[in-house]
Amino acid sequence: MVRIHDVFETNADMPAPELTQLVAIYEFRVPDVGRWWAVVDKGVISITGVEPGPADCTMIASEEEMLRIFSGEQNLITALMQGRVEVEGNVFLAQRLHGYIRAHGKFIVESVR
Amino acid sequence: MSGNEVSVLEGSTFVVSDRAGDIDASPTATQGLFQFDTRMLSRWVLTVNGQHPVTLSTDDMEYFEAQFFLVLPTGTIYRDSDVSIIRKRAAGDGFNEEITIENHAPHDISLDVRIDAGSDFADLFEIKDALAKKGDHYQRVEQGRLVLGYQREKFRRETWIDCADAEIDDRGLSFHTELHGHQSWTTTIQVIGAIDGSWETHSTTKYHHSGESARPNVGMDLEAWLSQAPKLVSSWAPLARTYKRSLIDLAALRFSTPMHPDEAIPAAGLPWFMTMFGRDSMFTSYQALPFAPELAAATLTVLAARQGSTVDLFRDEEPGKIMHESRAGEMTAFEERPQSPYFGSADSTTLFLILLDEYERWTGNAEFVRALEPAARAALAWIDAYGDRDGDGFIEYQRGNDETGLDNQCWKDSWNSISFHDGTVAPLPRATCELQGYAYDAKMRSARLARDIWNDPGLADRLEREAEVLKRRFNQEFWIDGRDFYALALDGNKRKVDSLTSNIGHLLWSGIVPQERARIVADQLMSDALFSGWGVRTMAEGEGAYNPIGYHVGTVWPFDNSFIAEGLRRYGFRKEASRIAMGIIESSPYFNYRLPEAFAGYPRQETGFPVEYPTSCSPQAWSTGAPLLMLRTLLGLDAAGDRLLMDPAIPAGIGRIELLGVPGRWGHADAFGRDVLEVDVAHDPESYVHV
Numbered sequence: 001m002v003r004i005h006d007v008f009e010t011n012a013d014m015p016a017p018e019l020t021q022l023v024a025i026y027e028f029r030v031p032d033v034g035r036w037w038a039v040v041d042k043g044v045i046s047i048t049g050v051e052p053g054p055a056d057c058t059m060i061a062s063e064e065e066m067l068r069i070f071s072g073e074q075n076l077i078t079a080l081m082q083g084r085v086e087v088e089g090n091v092f093l094a095q096r097l098h099g100y101i102r103a104h105g106k107f108i109v110e111s112v113r
Numbered sequence: 114m115s116g117n118e119v120s121v122l123e124g125s126t127f128v129v130s131d132r133a134g135d136i137d138a139s140p141t142a143t144q145g146l147f148q149f150d151t152r153m154l155s156r157w158v159l160t161v162n163g164q165h166p167v168t169l170s171t172d173d174m175e176y177f178e179a180q181f182f183l184v185l186p187t188g189t190i191y192r193d194s195d196v197s198i199i200r201k202r203a204a205g206d207g208f209n210e211e212i213t214i215e216n217h218a219p220h221d222i223s224l225d226v227r228i229d230a231g232s233d234f235a236d237l238f239e240i241k242d243a244l245a246k247k248g249d250h251y252q253r254v255e256q257g258r259l260v261l262g263y264q265r266e267k268f269r270r271e272t273w274i275d276c277a278d279a280e281i282d283d284r285g286l287s288f289h290t291e292l293h294g295h296q297s298w299t300t301t302i303q304v305i306g307a308i309d310g311s312w313e314t315h316s317t318t319k320y321h322h323s324g325e326s327a328r329p330n331v332g333m334d335l336e337a338w339l340s341q342a343p344k345l346v347s348s349w350a351p352l353a354r355t356y357k358r359s360l361i362d363l364a365a366l367r368f369s370t371p372m373h374p375d376e377a378i379p380a381a382g383l384p385w386f387m388t389m390f391g392r393d394s395m396f397t398s399y400q401a402l403p404f405a406p407e408l409a410a411a412t413l414t415v416l417a418a419r420q421g422s423t424v425d426l427f428r429d430e431e432p433g434k435i436m437h438e439s440r441a442g443e444m445t446a447f448e449e450r451p452q453s454p455y456f457g458s459a460d461s462t463t464l465f466l467i468l469l470d471e472y473e474r475w476t477g478n479a480e481f482v483r484a485l486e487p488a489a490r491a492a493l494a495w496i497d498a499y500g501d502r503d504g505d506g507f508i509e510y511q512r513g514n515d516e517t518g519l520d521n522q523c524w525k526d527s528w529n530s531i532s533f534h535d536g537t538v539a540p541l542p543r544a545t546c547e548l549q550g551y552a553y554d555a556k557m558r559s560a561r562l563a564r565d566i567w568n569d570p571g572l573a574d575r576l577e578r579e580a581e582v583l584k585r586r587f588n589q590e591f592w593i594d595g596r597d598f599y600a601l602a603l604d605g606n607k608r609k610v611d612s613l614t615s616n617i618g619h620l621l622w623s624g625i626v627p628q629e630r631a632r633i634v635a636d637q638l639m640s641d642a643l644f645s646g647w648g649v650r651t652m653a654e655g656e657g658a659y660n661p662i663g664y665h666v667g668t669v670w671p672f673d674n675s676f677i678a679e680g681l682r683r684y685g686f687r688k689e690a691s692r693i694a695m696g697i698i699e700s701s702p703y704f705n706y707r708l709p710e711a712f713a714g715y716p717r718q719e720t721g722f723p724v725e726y727p728t729s730c731s732p733q734a735w736s737t738g739a740p741l742l743m744l745r746t747l748l749g750l751d752a753a754g755d756r757l758l759m760d761p762a763i764p765a766g767i768g769r770i771e772l773l774g775v776p777g778r779w780g781h782a783d784a785f786g787r788d789v790l791e792v793d794v795a796h797d798p799e800s801y802v803h804v
């Protein structure tokens with residue numbers, strides 16, 4: 001079974017040419033499992049388990065939900081609308097990441113399998 | 114909206130009630146308080162001493178505020194009522210309602226006031242399609258508040274009703290008061306759309322009365338909005354009044370999405386389309402460019418942020434594609450509908466490029482165009498990679514979502530709009546003619562941006578070459594020799610869909626028509642078959658599918674006509690353009706100066722007045738924008754470098770038109786023109802009132 005920990009560890013650095021104009025820190029908070037941060041800078045996403053600074057956008061969801069989102073199985077926007085994911089901070093940044101996950105999410109989780 | 118209904122709106126909130134201010138929703142009465150596509154209140158009924166007050170008059174003073182003047186019935190016309198009731202309502206994150214009861218009698222009276230409240234929390238799609246809810250409703254009273262709620266899994270919506278003076282139970286509010294002679298009593302109630310799908314819980318409504326006027330706060334208030342718009346000076350009453358009504362309605366239709374709270378974009382229309390539609394928002398922003406260019410910037414910003422990134426058949430999404438419709442209700446959240454967002458329009462992507470170029474021409478905001486360069490390049494790539502599905506050089510559409518996707522993905526999106534001369538519906542995929550015009554224009558305009566702003570002359574050359582090829586091939590494949598007009602579309606078998614329609618006017622607007630054919634197209638548009646006397650019909654009389662009260666097959670759409678008129682101006686047909694502009698604006702007094710989405714296509718000489726289309730949205734954003742673009746057409750306004758060009762062609766008899774303070778890259782400039790053009794229009798002498 002794929003764990004969210006493995007997904008973030010395996011994808012520590014990812015090119016994200018769609019996000020070249022974005023500089024932001026995301027936090028992924030998985031209750032009872034852990035917290036990870038994604039630093040987006042100049043078209044690269046770097047994931048870390050050490051807090052790099054205050055997050056601009058924090059997404060909170062269960063491990064199952066987070067995996068479904070990163071695999072592309074669950075649309076992030078409808079997960080937000082249903083209340084399955086909570087967002088703190090800049091919601092617009094969640095949408096920017098949504099576009100990236102839509103294009104690449106499938107590969108993020110498959111890389112762990 | 115029915116004439117028996119009153120609506121107030123602000124941002125994503127709108128309230129539709131009867132003329133007494135009551136809300137009593139039913140399958141046939143789409144009344145309620147709506148926020149983000151959910152009906153937050155479906156019952157709000159006032160009684161006094163068990164009686165329903167009778168309406169004297171209603172005043173929707175501002176778009177977000179209304180007053181209802183009521184009396185208690187006496188049961189006979191021989192005795193005047195002693196009790197009057199005034200309800201003042203202001204919309205915004207719910208609504209604030211102030212109720213005042215005045216005792217006009219010299220003696221004391223005892224009053225039992227009751228408001229029954231309830232909510233079905235229906236998604237707009239559930240209302241339209243009469244579908245049942247899947248979650249659970251609840252009510253509770255807590256700390257002087259009635260909470261109406263709905264929950265399905267983790268999806269939750271709540272309406273809070275607060276009133277300090279009321280006795281509250283789980284079905285409404287009760288008040289008891291004793292009034293001495295000539296005394297009055299007032300209470301204020303907040304109906305808060307508390308948990309509505311935006312990311313924050315609202316704990317109060319936006320506006321309170323408390324002796325002061327309520328104020329809107331979407332970007333700027335109405336007074337500031339009106340004062341910043343160009344000032345129109347015209348002795349032609351229909352134009353002056355329609356202009357003011359349009360500006361007010363455009364202000365009312367501005368709304369912000371939860372994802373982009375700082376960007377005020379035009380929503381498509383009340384009541385069904387109070388949300389973002391790519392096509393509608395872009396057409397409206399284009400129409401409004403010389404008046405409120407900030408709408409275009411906001412629209413382009415939001416659409417770029419939500420540009421398609423992957424192939425998703427359910428949402429008809431493709432990389433680079435610009436979205437069609439965004440919704441926030443329950444059915445969308447649970448993916449029972451695809452609007453999260455939905456990408457089923459084949460014209461939004463090219464319109465995005467057209468608007469981007471026009472915005473830069475007017476404002477000179479090159480920095481903005483540079484920031485949107487990646488989105489524009491992705492949109493250009495979509496045209497060839499996905500728009501042209503079969504590699505024949507034309508954009509065609511066929512939905513990927515067979516259950517809930519749109520069959521027709523052009524602006525005429527009703528089921529029978531793309532029909533042959535004999536009335537049969539064309540098989541899919543369909544390549545409608547205006548899509549090719551938009552693609553041509555998008556490439557030509559993007560070539561200018563590539564050369565002048567993106568510093569990519571190679572791309573500019575390529576786009577111009579591609580546009581020329583498209584123009585040549587389009588003129589070969591779509592022209593119908595025997596009937597002398599462009600086919601409405603090529604169908605799935607590449608047959609010409611041979612109905613004469615208003616779409617050919619959009620071809621003029623796009624520039625894809627060679628000069629030698631423009632006169633023929635103009636004559637077709639002004640023929641009795643297409644021109645009703647008020648405007649160009651969506652489909653010509655005599656076509657198999659023609660129906661003067663058919664949504665896209667015979668009605669007259671003000672928005673459609675505004676682009677047709679602008680297209681005629683592009684090719685120098687100023688009389689024809691003015692005739693259309695005059696016809697549409699002359700229709701406006703019959704709609705209280707608020708142009709509807711569409712009206713019937715009956716000939717003007719038969720009916721003498723424009724006949725209403727039964728389910729027309731009003732206000733509708735691009736109808737609101739139509740008079741604005743028509744003003745541009747009449748005055749012949751264009752941006753040329755850092756100057757505002759004027760080339761007026763104003764029909765004789767309507768006097769001088771002055772448009773003062775047109776914003777643009779020149780700062781502010783005045784435009785004016787005198788009526789010297791002889792146009793054959795059946796004038797209504799009553800309409801020439803000096804104001």
